[in-house]
Amino acid sequence: MKQAFPRVGIGYDVHKFALKRKLVVGGVTIPYKQGLLGHSDADVLLHALCDALLGAGALGDIGKHFPDTQMKYKNISSVKFLASVGKLLKEHSFRIINVDSTLILQEPKIAKYIPAMQKNIAKVLNIKPNQVSIKATTNEGIGFIGRGEGCAALAIATIVQSVK
16 A cells, blocks of 8 residues: 655745725635735735645646636635635645645734634635634734735645545
């Protein structure tokens, strides 16, 4: 019997804040004076998670699968990106062990939204909420994030491929 080895991928995404946009993070709309600027809904957390999962499977990156040059992705929910990535992993016989992420933003405070984000991500990826870790931190007032000009997300994913 062949042994399955874990595979790990990392993801990073960053978006600047913009007026007249909804702030969507982890598939949750958060009340705030600004949203994130991007071709899609600019969900920084889901973009980082997509890249981490795609990287773990050596399946490219979010730009390869969902290029911002295609109008069909204009203002689309990034939940659809994550669902497509989950389906792609399954097609390649990968199973998600866990995902871990860190949101980096000065404001708004988002701790109370994290359980809903975990639930969204787990549902879309067909995993349990305890397989989804989301943390948040500020940038201590330093740089563009510290000045409230944008936010970033880091993610790591562990997957395993079924072997026959």
